[in-house]
Amino acid sequence: MREWKPHPRAADSLKGSLGQAVLGEQVWACCDPAPLSFAPLRDPAPSPTRQSSRAVQGRVRRRSPPARLSHRCRPGRACTTLREQHLVPKEHRHCPAGAGMLELPxxxxxxxxxxxxxxxxxxxxxxxxxxxxxxxxxxxxxxxxxxxxxxxxxxxxxxxxxxxxxxxxxxxxxxxxxxxxxxxxxxxxxxxxxxxxxxxxxxxxxxxxxxxxxxxxxxxxxxxxxxxxxxxxxxxxxxxxxxxxxxxxxxxxxxxxxxxxxxxxxxxxxxxxxxxxxxxxxxxxxxxxxxxxxxxxxxxxxxxxxxxxxxxxxxxxxxxxxxxxxxxxxxxxxxxxxxxxx
Incomplete structure (x- = not known):
């Protein structure tokens, strides 16, 4: 069974307690962790006949944004993007800051x-x-x-x-x-x-x-x-x-x-x-x-x-x-x- 991991170029950016989704070279940082699908790692030695087709599939997958996020941004939390903010869904581009303040109506x-x-x-x-x-x-x-x-x-x-x-x-x-x-x-x-x-x-x-x-x-x-x-x-x-x-x-x-x-x-x-x-x-x-x-x-x-x-x-x-x-x-x-x- 293949192992699911983030792209190697974005592995160094997975730090801290924020839930992050990494698709290829695009990195999203969200308020809460959410289960997201990642592209499978390439085989160490792919066959020449399948290398081009798998590369094309990998590029398509890396460029597709997350299909669904299982949380909603809450007041007091911050959603940020590390790269390519225009690819992040609109509801996660801006969340009110002030995580350390008392929540009061x-x-x-x-x-x-x-x-x-x-x-x-x-x-x-x-x-x-x-x-x-x-x-x-x-x-x-x-x-x-x-x-x-x-x-x-x-x-x-x-x-x-x-x-x-x-x-x-x-x-x-x-x-x-x-x-x-x-x-x-x-x-x-x-x-x-x-x-x-x-x-x-x-x-x-x-x-x-x-x-x-x-x-x-x-x-x-x-x-x-x-x-x-x-x-x-x-x-x-x-x-x-x-x-x-x-x-x-x-x-x-x-x-x-x-x-x-x-x-x-x-x-x-x-x-x-x-x-x-x-x-x-x-x-x-x-x-x-x-x-x-x-x-x-x-x-x-x-x-x-x-x-x-x-x-x-x-x-x-x-x-x-x-x-x-x-x-x-x-x-x-x-x-x-x-x-x-x-």
Whole structure:
């Protein structure tokens, strides 16, 4: 009985734990091992009369692609080709990467993240209402309390929601324009709340005779809002205006994604530094020093941790490859939504 082995020229490439199919000089690397048929080895000394016919049969066999693969590529696994990718079946040319990441459905994660964002807004509102005297718009200390509430709501929670619009499975099919509008509208509302927060703090400082823009928190916060305004304007011109050329969109898209994550990180740092600065100023002349960790300090510190947790989870969701919207030329773009693999 003849022994079935891969072609000698491809024997050196059979390494690692990936299942590989070798047909002649073509090598396929797949997610899971699958039984594939190989051409039999030639006899050590074939007869002259049969040598030409067997060589022809061997060439035909070596050039024929695998008839069937017994597995389907799963999210979190990678299918690659070592040579001649155009000969590999289409369903195995692209599989989502991220083999080392935790497999988690997006919609439950999104609901959890929305609840966490609501908790952040509730915490900052309760802090200003319970310990800082409530809210007003008259240049008093109560007017300043609008600043942390509006900044956390706009620059952290709504901004994070806008960043995750394209991760919704519902946005993976059909026209992309409505989701662009939703993404831009959420970002615009977040920017409007941030501007109102700046108006509140500057009006309070001017009414009380307090200098503006002297602390690191104020520098970092204003730089974040200005960068956000440039980001929104550039995104509007590049992705929403109909006359923007395709090459401009393709060129600016990775820049837009990078600065989107950067702005969220800067917003988190600005909020945490602002909470810390407010506690130092408010508890400096209070009955209990900040170093004694009064109840207000514990509550505000917990708020800072919640803001960091929310932002880190948003950045983690943005970094997951299997939650990204498939590109139009990928196989995932033609798969059904909310299928079992997702």
């Amino acid at each position: 997006f919609l439950p994660f999104c609901a959890l993240l929305g609840g966490l964002g609501a908790v952040c807004v509730a915490f900052v509102s309760a802090w200003c209402q319970r310990w800082r005297g409530g809210f007003a718009w008259d240049g008093s200390a109560q007017m300043f309390n609008w600043h942390p509430v509006l900044m956390v709501t706009g620059m952290v929670v709504l901004y994070g929601a806008a960043a995750l619009v394209y991760r919704l499975p519902f946005s993976w099919s059909g026209p992309k324009f409505p989701w662009k509008v939703l993404h831009g509208a959420l970002a615009l509302v977040a920017f409007g709340l941030a501007v109102l927060g700046l108006v509140a703090v500057f009006s309070f400082h001017n009414a009380q005779g307090t200098p503006n823009m002297y602390s690191l928190h104020s520098w970092l916060g204003l730089a974040t809002v200005l960068l956000f305004s440039c980001q929104w304007l550039a995104g509007f011109v590049s992705f929403l205006l109909p006359w923007a050329p395709a090459w401009l969109r393709a060129l600016y898209k990775p820049v837009h994604v990078f600065f989107g994550s950067t702005i969220l990180t800067l917003a988190m740092v600005s909020c945490v530094s602002g909470i810390n600065e407010k506690l130092f100023f408010s508890l400096k002349n209070g009955t209990t020093a900040y170093s004694q960790l009064p109840s207000e300090a514990v509550f505000a510190n917990t708020l800072g941790l919640l803001i960091l947790l929310f932002g880190v989870l948003v950045l983690w969701a943005l970094a997951r490859p299997d939650w990204k919207r498939p590109e139009p030329d990928s196989v995932e773009a033609h798969q059904p939504l909310l299928s079992a693999e997702r």
